[in-house]
Amino acid sequence: MTEPLNLRIPGPTPLPDAVREVGSQQMLNHRGPEFRDLISRVGERLQRAFRTRNDILTLTCSGTGGMEAAIVNHLSPTDPVLAVSIGSFGDRFAKIAQRYGADVVRYDVEWGNAADPAALADALRAMAQAGRPARAVLLTHNETSTGVTNPLAELAAAARRAAPDSLIIVDGVSGLGAVPFEADAWELDVVATGSQKSWMVPPGLAMVSVSARAWQAAERATMPRFYFDLAEARRFLGKGETPWTPAVSVLLQLDVALELLEREGYEQIFARHAACGAAARAGLKAMGFRLLADHHHASNTVTAAWLPEGVEWSGLNRLLLDRGLVLAGGQGKLAGSILRIGHLGAVSVADVVSAIETIERAAHELGLPLELGAGPRAARSAAHEAVPTPA
Amino acid sequence: MTEPLNLRIPGPTPLPDAVREVGSQQMLNHRGPEFRDLISRVGERLQRAFRTRNDILTLTCSGTGGMEAAIVNHLSPTDPVLAVSIGSFGDRFAKIAQRYGADVVRYDVEWGNAADPAALADALRAMAQAGRPARAVLLTHNETSTGVTNPLAELAAAARRAAPDSLIIVDGVSGLGAVPFEADAWELDVVATGSQKSWMVPPGLAMVSVSARAWQAAERATMPRFYFDLAEARRFLGKGETPWTPAVSVLLQLDVALELLEREGYEQIFARHAACGAAARAGLKAMGFRLLADHHHASNTVTAAWLPEGVEWSGLNRLLLDRGLVLAGGQGKLAGSILRIGHLGAVSVADVVSAIETIERAAHELGLPLELGAGPRAARSAAHEAVPTPA
Numbered sequence: 092m093t094e095p096l097n098l099r100i101p102g103p104t105p106l107p108d109a110v111r112e113v114g115s116q117q118m119l120n121h122r123g124p125e126f127r128d129l130i131s132r133v134g135e136r137l138q139r140a141f142r143t144r145n146d147i148l149t150l151t152c153s154g155t156g157g158m159e160a161a162i163v164n165h166l167s168p169t170d171p172v173l174a175v176s177i178g179s180f181g182d183r184f185a186k187i188a189q190r191y192g193a194d195v196v197r198y199d200v201e202w203g204n205a206a207d208p209a210a211l212a213d214a215l216r217a218m219a220q221a222g223r224p225a226r227a228v229l230l231t232h233n234e235t236s237t238g239v240t241n242p243l244a245e246l247a248a249a250a251r252r253a254a255p256d257s258l259i260i261v262d263g264v265s266g267l268g269a270v271p272f273e274a275d276a277w278e279l280d281v282v283a284t285g286s287q288k289s290w291m292v293p294p295g296l297a298m299v300s301v302s303a304r305a306w307q308a309a310e311r312a313t314m315p316r317f318y319f320d321l322a323e324a325r326r327f328l329g330k331g332e333t334p335w336t337p338a339v340s341v342l343l344q345l346d347v348a349l350e351l352l353e354r355e356g357y358e359q360i361f362a363r364h365a366a367c368g369a370a371a372r373a374g375l376k377a378m379g380f381r382l383l384a385d386h387h388h389a390s391n392t393v394t395a396a397w398l399p400e401g402v403e404w405s406g407l408n409r410l411l412l413d414r415g416l417v418l419a420g421g422q423g424k425l426a427g428s429i430l431r432i433g434h435l436g437a438v439s440v441a442d443v444v445s446a447i448e449t450i451e452r453a454a455h456e457l458g459l460p461l462e463l464g465a466g467p468r469a470a471r472s473a474a475h476e477a478v479p480t481p482a
Numbered sequence: 483m484t485e486p487l488n489l490r491i492p493g494p495t496p497l498p499d500a501v502r503e504v505g506s507q508q509m510l511n512h513r514g515p516e517f518r519d520l521i522s523r524v525g526e527r528l529q530r531a532f533r534t535r536n537d538i539l540t541l542t543c544s545g546t547g548g549m550e551a552a553i554v555n556h557l558s559p560t561d562p563v564l565a566v567s568i569g570s571f572g573d574r575f576a577k578i579a580q581r582y583g584a585d586v587v588r589y590d591v592e593w594g595n596a597a598d599p600a601a602l603a604d605a606l607r608a609m610a611q612a613g614r615p616a617r618a619v620l621l622t623h624n625e626t627s628t629g630v631t632n633p634l635a636e637l638a639a640a641a642r643r644a645a646p647d648s649l650i651i652v653d654g655v656s657g658l659g660a661v662p663f664e665a666d667a668w669e670l671d672v673v674a675t676g677s678q679k680s681w682m683v684p685p686g687l688a689m690v691s692v693s694a695r696a697w698q699a700a701e702r703a704t705m706p707r708f709y710f711d712l713a714e715a716r717r718f719l720g721k722g723e724t725p726w727t728p729a730v731s732v733l734l735q736l737d738v739a740l741e742l743l744e745r746e747g748y749e750q751i752f753a754r755h756a757a758c759g760a761a762a763r764a765g766l767k768a769m770g771f772r773l774l775a776d777h778h779h780a781s782n783t784v785t786a787a788w789l790p791e792g793v794e795w796s797g798l799n800r801l802l803l804d805r806g807l808v809l810a811g812g813q814g815k816l817a818g819s820i821l822r823i824g825h826l827g828a829v830s831v832a833d834v835v836s837a838i839e840t841i842e843r844a845a846h847e848l849g850l851p852l853e854l855g856a857g858p859r860a861a862r863s864a865a866h867e868a869v870p871t872p873a
Contacts, residue, residue, distance in 0.1 A: 103509040103730055114505035114731055118494040118684060120808045151686055152543050153726035156709045190708045287727055293509060295542055295686045295729035315706065317581045318547045335544035336678055338686035338729060339494055340505055417511045 096415030099446045101235045101265055101393040103287040103294050104436030110291055110348045114340055121339055127331030129346055134328070136349035137298055140357065141267065141282060143274035145300045148324040149345075151338045154264035154285030157297025159187050160319035161260050161281040162229075165305050167313040168192030171223040173214055173257075175206045175246070179236035179423040184229045184262055191314045194223065202425065203395075205241045205388035206230070208249035215253040226308075227258040233266030236422045238384045238395035238431065240266060247277045258305055264288055268352065269364045269392045269435045280305040286341055289364075289392065291348045291436040295341035301325075364391040366474040367434040367443045373473030374447030375432075378454060378466040383429055392435035395421070398428060399459055410453035416446055440474040487806030490837045492626045492656055492784040494678040494685050495827030501682055501739045505731055512730055518722025520737055525719070527740035528689050531748065532658065532673060534665035536691045539715040540736075542729040545655035545676030548688025550578050551710035552651050552672040553620075556696050558704040559583030562614040564605055564648075566597045566637070570627035570814040575620045575653055582705045585614065593816065594786075596632045596779035597621070599640035606644040617699075618649040624657030627813045629775045629786035629822065631657060638668045649696055655679055659743065660755045660783045660826045671696040677732055680755075680783065682739045682827040686732035692716075755782040757865040758825040758834045764864030765838030766823075769845060769857040774820055783826035786812070789819060790850055801844035807837055831865040 098105050106114075119125050130149065137147045150160055162184075166172065172193040174185035177200040189195045198214045200206050211228070218225050228250045233240045247259050258280040263272065267282070268289035274282050280302040287294035301309075301321055309322055323334045352360060368391030372382055375396045383395035398404060404420045404427050411418055421429040430450075434443050444467050451466040489496050497505075510516050521540065528538045541551055553575075557563065563584040565576035568591040580586045589605045591597050602619070609616050619641045624631045638650050649671040654663065658673070659680035665673050671693040678685035692700075692712055700713055714725045743751060759782030763773055766787045774786035789795060795811045795818050802809055812820040821841075825834050835858050842857040 098509055098511065100511055100513075102727060103512065106509055111506045111508060114507075115502045116505075117502060118489055118497055118678070120489065120491055120810075121494065121685070122491075122810070123803075123808060151729075152547070152709060153728070155726040156543070159709045187708045191706045285727070287509070287730075293729065293731040294512070294727040295732060315582045317578045318543060318550045319709075335546040336493060336676070336685040337544070338542075338684065338732065339678075340684040340731065341686060341729065412514075417514060419511075419513070 097442060097446055098417045099433050099442070100417055100419040101431060101433035101435065102285070104291055104433065104438070106293065107291055107348070107351060107437045109351060110344045113343050113347045114293070116340065116343055118339060121336055122332055129342060130328065130331055133342060133346050133349060136353065140349065140352070141274040141300050142272060142276065143300050145274065145302050146325055146328070147298055147300045148321050148328065149333065149337065149342065150297045150299065150319065150324065151295060151335065152297050153294055154283065154297055155183065156319065157264070157283030157285060157299050158184055158262055160297070160299055160321055161283045162188050163191055163314040163316040163319055164321045165258055165260065165281060165308045165312050166193055166227055167311070169194055170226040171196065171218055172227050172229060173198060173218060173225040174229045175211060175231070176200065177204065177206055177231060177237065177239055177241060178202050178234035180234055180262055181231045182423070184231065188229060202237050203239065203383045204385045205239050206246055208242065208245040211246055212249040212253035215250060215257065219254065225254050225257045227260050228254070230259065230261050232261055232263045232272070233270070233390050233392055235265040235393055236425065238390045238393045239388050240270060240390045242388065244273070244277050247279060251278055258308055265392055265435065266390070269360065271361055274300055286345055289435045290345060291351070292344045293341055295338040296345060364435065366440050366477040367391065367438050368394065369477035370440050370443040370470035370474040371432050371434050371447070374444070374466040374470030377469035378451055378461050379459065393431055393433050395429045395431045398430060402457055402459070404430065407453055407457065410456055411449060414449045414453065416449040444470045488833060488837055489808045490823050490825065490833070491808055491810040492822060492824035492826065493676070495682055495824065497684065498682055498739070498742060498828045500742060501735045504734050504738045505684070507731065507734055509730060512727055513723055520733060521719065521722055524733060524737050524740060527744060531740065531743070532665040532691050533663060533667065534691050536665065536693050537716055538689055538691045539712050539719065540724065540728065540733065541688045541690065541710065541715065542686060542726065543688050544685055545674065545688055546574065547710065548655070548674030548676060548690050549575055549653055551688070551690055551712055552674045553579050554582055554705040554707040554710055555712045556649055556651065556672060556699045556703050557584055557618055558702070560585055561617040562587065562609055563618045563620060564589060564609060564616040565620045566602060566622070567591065568595060568597055568622060568628065568630055568632060569593050569625035571625055571653055572622045573814070575622065579620060593628045594630065594774045595776045596630050597637055599633065599636040602637055603640040603644035606641060606648065610645065616645050616648045618651050619645070621650065621652050623652055623654045623663070624661070624781050624783055626656040626784055627816065629781045629784045630779050631661060631781045633779065635664070635668050638670060642669055649699055656783055656826065657781070660751065662752055665691055677736055680826045681736060682742070683735045684732055686729040687736060755826065757831050757868040758782065758829050759785065760868035761831050761834040761861035761865040762823050762825055762838070765835070765857040765861030768860035769842050769852050770850065784822055784824050786820045786822045789821060793848055793850070795821065798844055798848065801847060802840060805840045805844065807840040835861045
């Protein structure tokens, strides 16, 4: 198996050495004292990262499992739900709710754009006027398929004003921990994220925060759940355990990674991601690639760009892999049309510049008209001038 | 954190060095060529271990998630289901089916005993006569809470005769890979197991086999599922992927562990577990402990014993932990009444004898009347005489 030199997909992200190393630790008893300490420490660290005093439950599953848990614990079949979709993961969120019988109304945004707070409020008011006020709004924080970060603070505020009784349920999988996020200040009821994204940990854990309002809704919610029953997870967390055997090794790694993140400091982490995002966008543009995302809402964790005329993803990807660079292609209807650079978690500007260099060389080999060196130069310069996203 | 010297709970089980070490590998792209090779190799190895040609899907979750997947993909609400429970995990299987709306009829067996094939057949015939023939029978292979292995071949044969159209759905979490198992020869439709048991891998993965008959049932089954949708998992497996980001590090470890198991050979593994089971039972009996399991059906992966009169679990457990031995207590209604020794996965007779020695010294310190050395001696001698369980 060849070791990838530069894994730049939007998750799993590269593991820092300290996180890698703890992955080889021997097993421990998940119903013993070491585990109790571990899960309590991880919980407190996650509360600081989510900026919340709400309960945070750690589930053994992917981020999609966390999204499912966020829905099935708080809603009942036939509940009216507004699903705001700006891409493939927004579609997935809507689909989960539908699968469990919710009456889903969609507010769809053209891929590459962010959702608009005023349009969101209109959609919620229309539902109320039709006598079917939304029980929940499903929002994506950072859309991995398009590289767009929604203006979540504004969207949540608009939702709260237009539908005060509605729950705000957030897919925070690919942004939380890398860009500013305020679960309590933004009054987010349920937020789900996944270990393999900005947390610099292997996949296997989803972390879900639940507000008091959402716990109340859970008591009445009748969508069926067993493995993803968050009330059961909370009951066990009270004794320092999980209801079912958790992914112990990934949790040990998450503990170490959260310590590294706190040592760096979240403000510093947000600035680093802002610089990496700016570098990725500037580098691609300097090579003549057109970016997918509206530049007002371009994500600092993943950048998507249209493939230039005549360039096929499979051919380009082969050249990139030969040079040790692993990117992601497009998802869903964007498959074969775009490339995506993941720049979240353990990533530096140098990593992004190196990826841009590799893409430039591969594009040059494919005969694209470009000036060698322009991409990396633009990337470096943009990183230097980048300003962190304000909270 | 103190490293446990002898982790003897029924999962997570200790990791062999080679499995531990691969846990520190760097991440890879779960939609790339290395992953395709990995999941295809693991699938073939699992088919040899399950003794099946059926599809095997690998899900990121605990064994309980695997049990949920085994139910929700193949049944509809109001479907009549016979749940055969011989302990806590049998109860859990029934509860999952009920939670998703199945019409569950129970055949309950006193804890410590195995289910009886004739009684199972009677229960199935009674359901058919009442005009509600069972769509599925839920069976536990090895009941972790009581240390009992069901006569699965006989139970499955009785079920097939009494209710030919019923699916046979098996919780194979804590026995498969350690004691003889024949998914195809016994005509088992759905079998779920978990990585942290006999597979010598950290928790995080459930592996589920699905027969052609079960796939047909899945097409009509209306219990809601998204994360646990096995048809979606099969569709992605066809291109060497999983629908959602899988626990990559645990899967890398499972690959290495399966290679170790195949190198040892399953016949040899079954003999080793038979010897360990015999040692555990003989050692505990020689110290005056009464075993929970009917001796005809005592498990070779976990042994449960009643705590002697006057011995409290918390006090005994503290003495054991001080000596580096980690055992499990009782679950559900057996909490505080029993101890359980896990002897599955990476376990040798020497490990079991060492555990017996430690228990003997702790029991002696608590003032129990026993002859020091008798337990380990009996354990060693029983291991020597043990005969592997026939398939």
